[in-house]
Amino acid sequence: MAIKLRIDPTFEPADAFIGIATNMQVTQMVHFINSKTSLNLIREDDLPVYSEKTDSIQTYKFFHCVDEDFRSTFSLLSNNNNEGLYLLPAQKQFGYFLVIYGAIPADKIKQLAAHIKSISGVQLAADINQEPGKIFGPILQDLELHITDLKRVKAENEKRFMPPAEEQCKEKYLLPFNLPVSSF
Numbered sequence: 001m002a003i004k005l006r007i008d009p010t011f012e013p014a015d016a017f018i019g020i021a022t023n024m025q026v027t028q029m030v031h032f033i034n035s036k037t038s039l040n041l042i043r044e045d046d047l048p049v050y051s052e053k054t055d056s057i058q059t060y061k062f063f064h065c066v067d068e069d070f071r072s073t074f075s076l077l078s079n080n081n082n083e084g085l086y087l088l089p090a091q092k093q094f095g096y097f098l099v100i101y102g103a104i105p106a107d108k109i110k111q112l113a114a115h116i117k118s119i120s121g122v123q124l125a126a127d128i129n130q131e132p133g134k135i136f137g138p139i140l141q142d143l144e145l146h147i148t149d150l151k152r153v154k155a156e157n158e159k160r161f162m163p164p165a166e167e168q169c170k171e172k173y174l175l176p177f178n179l180p181v182s183s184f
Contacts, residue, residue, distance in 0.1 A: 015104060044062050049087060053085065
């Protein structure tokens with residue numbers, strides 16, 4: 001019998017995985033989170049996640065921000081998409097998840113969860129145990145890849161279109177009297 005080699009992906013849990021139980025629309029939820037906390041969640045491209053149930057890629061609403069003070073990234077994910085599929089079927093009671101990576105202290109995470117729970121219309125905001133790696137691992141990997149891809153696209157868009165000053169001086173049309181570059 002041949003030995004089947006398989007690669008087990010590494011699973012690095014998020015620093016916090018907060019489930020938010022509410023019936024609010026995602027735009028209302030983001031507005032209230034941004035106004036009650038110091039976060040500035042911004043709509044990004046939808047998060048693509050592979051669904052074993054449909055054997056296809058499903059997309060879920062995704063909001064993201066980076067907090068330089070805490071050196072942390074915050075991502076708000078919708079638990080269900082337009083087709084009625086759940087991101088985490090075992091956590092159907094939650095409408096959204098706030099995923100936090102970074103150096104944020106535990107007391108600030110508890111304070112953030114309390115601020116979210118104080119929003120009118122939110123029934124529950126609780127930190128979820130991430131122990132079952134088979135459930136959370138693939139989603140967190142997809143999230144990490146998506147954030148990396150967003151950073152790459154933003155970096156490409158921010159490239160300068162004008163060449164640096166040193167390169168401009170080498171051009172003939174910028175030199176006085178069309179002198180060759182070697183004469184300087």
